[in-house]
Amino acid sequence: MTTAATSFAPIEGFGLELRPWDANLVRQMAAWGERGFPYHAFDMGHLKDPARAADALQFAQQEGPHRHYIACEDGVAVGRVSINLQDTSGFYIWAVHVPPEHEGRGVCRRMLAALMTALESHRPYGPDFILSSNSFAERAHRAYHALGFELIETRWHFDKDLAAQLWKVRPADREPIARHIRFNAGRWQVRTFVMKRRRGHPMELSRGGTAPWHDPGRMP
Numbered sequence: 001m002t003t004a005a006t007s008f009a010p011i012e013g014f015g016l017e018l019r020p021w022d023a024n025l026v027r028q029m030a031a032w033g034e035r036g037f038p039y040h041a042f043d044m045g046h047l048k049d050p051a052r053a054a055d056a057l058q059f060a061q062q063e064g065p066h067r068h069y070i071a072c073e074d075g076v077a078v079g080r081v082s083i084n085l086q087d088t089s090g091f092y093i094w095a096v097h098v099p100p101e102h103e104g105r106g107v108c109r110r111m112l113a114a115l116m117t118a119l120e121s122h123r124p125y126g127p128d129f130i131l132s133s134n135s136f137a138e139r140a141h142r143a144y145h146a147l148g149f150e151l152i153e154t155r156w157h158f159d160k161d162l163a164a165q166l167w168k169v170r171p172a173d174r175e176p177i178a179r180h181i182r183f184n185a186g187r188w189q190v191r192t193f194v195m196k197r198r199r200g201h202p203m204e205l206s207r208g209g210t211a212p213w214h215d216p217g218r219m220p
């Protein structure tokens with residue numbers, strides 16, 4: 001697998017180094033544990049196929065508005081995150097993923113904290129941070145809440161990949177996310193939260209607990 005190196009610099013902070021994708025890191029991600037439905041879209045097992053790995057690396061190294069980072073601890077890939085620096089809604093964070101074998105150590109929080117801190121310092125007049133997330137991803141929302149994200153909008157969204165899986169899985173498999181999905185106008189939709197963090201908002205990485213918008217009394 002040979003491709004041109006990406007032109008942006010790594011980011012260091014919070015015990016992590018966020019590096020642009022390279023062939024070695026792609027091989028490490030191919031070996032990550034997987035979660036399956038309903039988090040299948042994040043799984044990286046497809047990178048075991050050399051052709052798909054080469055395509056994914058080429059995609060991640062393209063010049064453009066998106067930057068794709070892999071969070072490393074002593075050279076070991078422990079998470080990934082992407083950001084669109086030119087989205088009209090703000091610095092748009094996506095593909096936030098920590099494999100099961102590395103979760104529970106604050107990798108997600110530290111990775112996003114390092115990314116946002118670096119951007120706030122290098123682009124002092126940049127916009128706020130935005131992300132969207134399926135409403136069933138409660139674990140992710142605890143992290144976003146600790147980092148200062150607030151829920152600004154709830155919408156029903158047609159996610160092609162998730163909808164395809166919802167047709168395939170057994171009703172029992174749908175049950176854990178039943179209140180987050182609906183069948184409407186002939187297709188499956190998933191409830192999606194849009195969240196925003198004002199630049200400079202304090203981050204409390206160790207804050208635990210459920211995000212307030214998951215309180216059953218306040219669930220939109």
Ligand SMILES: CC(C)(COP(=O)(O)OP(=O)(O)OC[C@H]1O[C@@H](n2cnc3c(N)ncnc32)[C@H](O)[C@@H]1OP(=O)(O)O)[C@@H](O)C(=O)NCCC(=O)NCCS
Pocket residue numbers: 035039042096097098099102103104105106107108109110132133134137139140142143205206207208209
């Ligand atoms: C959601 C996901 C990214 C969370 O990754 P993570 O690294 O385990 O998440 P966190 O950073 O919150 O850390 C988990 C725990 O470590 C603790 N922690 C936080 N900072 C810490 C630190 N510096 N040292 C040790 N532990 C720490 C936190 O208290 C947290 O526990 P809590 O959630 O019970 O409060 C991961 O589970 C995942 O990839 N899930 C599937 C894909 C997904 O849902 N992505 C998000 C879509 S929007």
